[in-house]
Amino acid sequence: MDHRAKRVAIVGAGTSGLAACKNPQWLLHRAEVWGGVSIGYLYMNRFAELMVPRPGAGAASRLLAALLAPLAWAISAATGAYYRRAIPMREHGMEPGHGFARGVSSCLLSMLPDGFYDKVKEGSVVFARSRSFVFCHDGLVLHGAGAEKRVVPADVVVLATGFRGDEKLRDMFASPRVKDIIAGSPDTAVPLYRECVHPRIPQMAVVGHAEGLNNIYASEMTAKWVARLLDGAFRVPGVRRMEESCAEWGRYYARRSGGGGEGQRPWRPCLGAVNVWYNDELCRDMGCDPRRKRMKGQGLLAEWFQPYGAVDYADIQ
Known part of the structure; x- marks a missing residue:
């Protein structure tokens, strides 16, 4: 046929x-x-x-x-x-x-x-x-x-039914102890600092776990952050501070997705409504100016009211 x-x-x-x-x-x-x-x-x-x-x-x-x-x-x-x-x-x-x-x-x-x-x-x-x-x-x-x-x-x-990223991450490991560490807590799905590094397994970086309205753009920013981390441009904070950040972001996902009730996990990490803020945190970690439009001389109105997208971060290598 x-x-x-x-x-x-x-x-x-x-x-x-x-x-x-x-x-x-x-x-x-x-x-x-x-x-x-x-x-x-x-x-x-x-x-x-x-x-x-x-x-x-x-x-x-x-x-x-x-x-x-x-x-x-x-x-x-x-x-x-x-x-x-x-x-x-x-x-x-x-x-x-x-x-x-x-x-x-x-x-x-x-x-x-x-x-x-x-x-x-x-x-x-x-x-x-x-x-x-x-x-x-x-x-x-x-x-x-x-x-x-x-x-x-x-x-x-x-x-085209998608997949459970948290389950796939857990199943990568044979050790039951590591599986439990990956599993997180009631406040979070897989607790990843900057949606990338597990506080208790800092040698592992995950790119693409959090979704955005443009997944390629979101993953590219995370990959740039990982590259700078591996180059030694900055260090991640201590375990406790990273876990506190993971928990706060987990509570945000739960509230915004309508999930996170008692005994439930948040649905999934989505950066859709806070993508600029998330990128601000990545930029500050990397030592880059997060105010990308102002940095390029586009003015105050552009900085606050024009849409942010991949082109604003294209010069970060």
């Missing part, structure tokens, strides 16, 4: 896949709202991060975030309303059950390919939600609420 005529089923949502999921994410068709305003101006600059109680920033950050909470709510509500009108989410049963700000802070949003909803409209792409699935002779059987079942014919099935 010609590969262009195959029926393909993608199981997953978010970065790994865009077809079927238990809890719909924000699947965006463009990164602009209201006729051309980039969401970077709403969520990816220094002023936007003042609305978030940034881990490690102290009591002043929490107080300022509380004062700006009404503005943060209004931006989230307006942005979410725009995308709900612009994208036929409800029509296809894919409307998220959480606000837009939650999507940013938990990395529960993805950018769709160009023309994606044109394909949905013509019927060549079909959404299907399911609590679970099993394989059958001709494809998949999706299990909905109650006893509801749906057969999805498929020649190819792509399992």
